[in-house]
Amino acid sequence: MNAPSKIDMLAAARFTREGRLAEAMDVLRKSLSIGPSSDGPLEYEAGSQPPMRGGANLPRLSIARALGGLAQRIGNFRPGQGFDQKLDERLNELLPPATGRARVRLPDGSRFERRSFANPAGVRAYKLYVPSGYSGQTLPLVVMLHGCTQSPDDFAAGTRMNELAEEQTFLVAYPAQCRSANVGKCWNWFNSDNQQRDRGEPSLIAGITRQIMEDFSVDPGRVYIAGLSAGGAAAAIMGAVYPDIYGAIGVHSGLPHGAASDMPSAFAAMKQGGSSAARSRRHDSASISVPAIVFHGDRDTTVHPANGDEVIVQAKAGAELVVTVSSGLTAGGGAYTRTVHADDNGRPMAEHWVVHGSGHAWSGGSAAGSFTDPRGPDASREMMRFFAEHQTTCKSR
Structure with a gap:
């Protein structure tokens, strides 16, 4: 197997953008020292949309990028094996097709695509929901990080974020x-390599985000x-190390950035709260540089509710904000206390929902x-309402 650096991804991506898929595949074959298929010509006709196999739905722009990035993990290709077949095998390994109750039903005209991204830190599959109302116009993008044992389909079904995306017309990605x-299947938020910009899992999540921004019309x-739980802790990290990408974050039943540095301290933070570790580094890289909305059940025995308090402290970053506290009861019987920390214009910069009687959910x-x-209360809908209040007009990538 040749080193990934020898793969001419720029040429392959350019050919793919132009619909010249045969040439793109040829570049990848030559880069990986793979001869022409003994079964005949490549399956893809130049300028055509590639067939979708095994439930995969990969846009043309992603094919070359996914194949090149996954080549080092797929293993050796043998003559006669199509790239699409090997890619689907790898995607099925990384992201098995949904079955049972987690299967997401799609409205007519919408898509829930299986895609992938790879960089030196590794490779991750993800799913992207494209609402039926998307026709090339500029849309918001929300990245959703699942909790331990969950999958993108499970998380999409549980949060109902795809339903909101269909209603409000935005894109949703589920790494x-x-x-x-x-x-x-937990995000490794407690590992120091995964708490830094352009390292480990943050680089993969940011890479997925940027890839979607290149492939679709994203504002x-x-x-x-x-994110939820470990995904919520990872979302806090992304808000701290990539404030140039994300306009705001949502942390549900998660932990603050810097709450732990290894597995023992992770369990301690989950049991007792991560405030002491995070507070000691609040004025450096542990601070969250974007607005944050936090949800946490006050009977959560998996991740102590004190962690939600500390996420809010990090998001406030010492700013003097106007605090408003209110309580309520939902039609479904859920009681909550909502604390809003707003700027002088009344815009909430940090918002904390304590859900009374709720556990790790x-x-x-x-x-x-x-x-x-x-x-x-409906965390998904409230997060989208909060996000809509934080639109920026000038952000670098």
Whole structure:
């Protein structure tokens, strides 16, 4: 297997953009020292849309990028084996097709695509929901990071974020953690390499975000990220190290940036709260540089609710804000206390929802997914309302 650096990805991507898929595949074959297929010509006709196999739905722009990035993980190709077949095998390994109750039903005209991204830190599959109302116009993008044991389909079903995307017309991406990185499919938020910009898992999540921004018409001032549990902790990290990408974050039942540095301190933070570790570094890289909305159940025995308090402290970053506290009861019987920290213009910069009587579960979620509390309040809808209040007009990438 040749080194990935020998793959001429620029040429392959250019050919793919232009619809010249035969040439793109030829570049990849030559880069990997693979001869022409003994079964005849490449399956893709130049200028045509590639066929979708095994449930995969990969836009043309992603084919060359995905194949090149995955080549080092797929293994040796043999003459006669099509690239599309090998790619689907690898995608099925990284992101198995959804079955059972987690299967997401799609409205007519919408798409839930399986895609992938790779860089020196590794490779991650992800799913992207494209609403039926998308016709090339500029849209917001929300990146959703699932919790331990979950999958993109499970998380989409539980949070009902795709339903909101269809209603409000925005894109939703669901990166998938793989078992080879964490046996429980948890994001490794407690590892120091995964708490830094352009390192480890943050570089992969940011890379997925940028890839979607290249492939679709995304408003760079309306890109957001949210997550549950380990995914919430990862979302806090992304808000701290990539404030140039994300306009705001949502942390549900998660932990602050810098709450732990290894597995023992991670369990300690989850049990007791990560405030002490995070507070000691609040004025450096542990600060969250973007607005944050936090949801946490006050009976969460998996991740201590004190962690939600500390995420808010990091998001405030010492700013003097106007605090408003209110309480309520949802139609489904969910009681909550909402604390808003607003600027002088009344715009919430940090917002904390304590869901009374709720455990380690997505508030207002659907029973079709795991770790949900259908009683509410609706965390997905409130996060989207909060995100909409934080649109920027000038952001670098």
